[in-house]
Amino acid sequence: MGGLSWPLLVLGGGKIVDKLVEMKNIHKYYGRLKALKGIDFSVGDNEIVGVLGDNGAGKSTLIKIITGLHAFREGEMYIKGEKINPRHYSVKKAHQLGIETVYQEQALAEKQALWRNIFLGRQKTNALGFIKVKEEKEETEKVMRELMGFTGIGANPDSNIKTLSGGEKQGVAIGRAMYFDADLVILDEPTMALSLQEVDKVLNFIESIKTRGKSCVYISHNISNVYPVSDRFVAMDRGKVVGRYNKDEISLDQLNEELISVTKVK
Amino acid sequence: MDSKLLNSKTWEKYKTQIALISIAIFVLLLFIITSPAVFLSPQIYRSFLSTVPFVGVMALGLTLILAMGQIDLSFPAVMALSGFVFALTYQLSGSVFLGMLACLLTGSFVGMLNGLLVTKIGIPAIVVTIGMQFFIRGLSNVLSQGSALNMNVGDNIFYRLFAGDLFGIPAQAIWFVFLSILLWAILFRHKFGEHVLFTGDNEDATRMMGINVDKTKIIAFMIMGGAAAFAGILDVFRMRTWWPTMGEGYLMMTVATVFVGGTSMFGGEATILGTFIGAFLIGSLEAGIVAAGLSGFWTRLIYGLLILVAVTIHTVMNR
Ligand SMILES: Nc1ncnc2c1ncn2[C@@H]1O[C@H](COP(=O)(O)OP(=O)(O)OP(=O)(O)O)[C@@H](O)[C@H]1O
């Protein structure tokens, strides 16, 4: 799918549908620090977008605005065609809109059981809000076996997160995002703590997002991981988008050189 | 305790409680040995059942607050102010029910103020609640002009429910058991409790998963305030009087109860059974010391010793 054919996509039946995510001139401050300085960014239907850039470029900040964690100041954001009011947008709302995220920080609570970490915020409860513990644990067992590829040694749904290895923790964070079957999966440095073999699993997962017709934003410092699975690339530097590339227009080596030249101190 | 006796998983899960029960049994045996006449008769236990719940109910609230990685030092004053509102509303309206309602509302309202100052202004809870403690104590002094209020409701249904005997057991004890079970269910089986534990464990991660952390904190502080108000209700019923110094002396007892029980300051973890046992342990100490013939001077020393020993054991075991 051509990444630059925005703003509108025409889907089957002639129905005109806006892009999955569309951001225009987004600004974000942390106190006085200006982290995003007028970003245009979009994610189309069934598109994998690789986001690249140095430490502190604003990649995580950008995706945290999409996930509802941070409110933006200026600019406009549309998700599935719906105009987002930053004051009423939230992580919960993003979940409802089908956005799942694997945060760079993993977003796991160390002293809590694995099964609780999977369902936090989306608990299976009765009408009074009491958790259906057995059901959540059984589902977790399934998630672990089928989605995370845990082979049954060591970890189980009752394990505390602090007893897991770095790779296992990442597996939980990714498994959680897979379980809730999103229209948009955002992965922020998902392969940091992983062995080569585990990295392959993550890349396979991203490819499966594509085959299932869903979309993905994939942030990584490792261009050789991002390149093969992405449809297009967005390069960021110091709060700005400094380059946009379609995969069919650029080779891995060219992309590498581009990134070095666009992020050079001017 | 020999870990071979238990399978290691069960041991891991319950070691804090097992350690605490062992300490409790040890202290009880010590009491029985030093003053068998007192500690082999049921009277003393009956008296514990009616006195321990005041601190116990507040300790339950504090357990929730500590599970969330927060602290509240204002509850003894909240107990006094809510108790005052209870007695005053009763005197003015003649309705016990209205009095209790006003009392609980007062307690949770102060809790809400604590929660708002902590979350919306961003002041650390220890600072907020120390300030609030002075303010609320001062407020009840000003409102009452330092004099006690009579609260003789006679022997009506409310008195029996909150200060009488139910099934031959002091009502306070039954409330304490009921509230312990309720709080356990909320903390470990309800989604609100899960939000509390996660907030205490990793606030940022909890936000990332879409939990309204501020709301969770405010509600928890309101529950703490409500618990203090409930302790006030129990105390006013029992003494048939409200007096301005109510709750004074309960602060350290309550904090000690929760720590001896095995709940840590670091948040994300808590034990309700621990708090329950801790309340009786702390609550029986003074009687045991006096019965053993030691002078009152010993009380603090032994309190301190027990707290340090218990906390050391908990910490070493959880390393
Ligand atoms: N919560 C925060 N409060 C204050 N400043 C922040 C916060 N989060 C990020 N920043 C700052 O905003 C800028 C952008 O950070 P961001 O995390 O978005 O970068 P990034 O591109 O994800 O970097 P990395 O590759 O290291 O993850 C940085 O200067 C960072 O220090």
Ligand SMILES: [Mg+2]
């Ligand atoms: Mg980042």
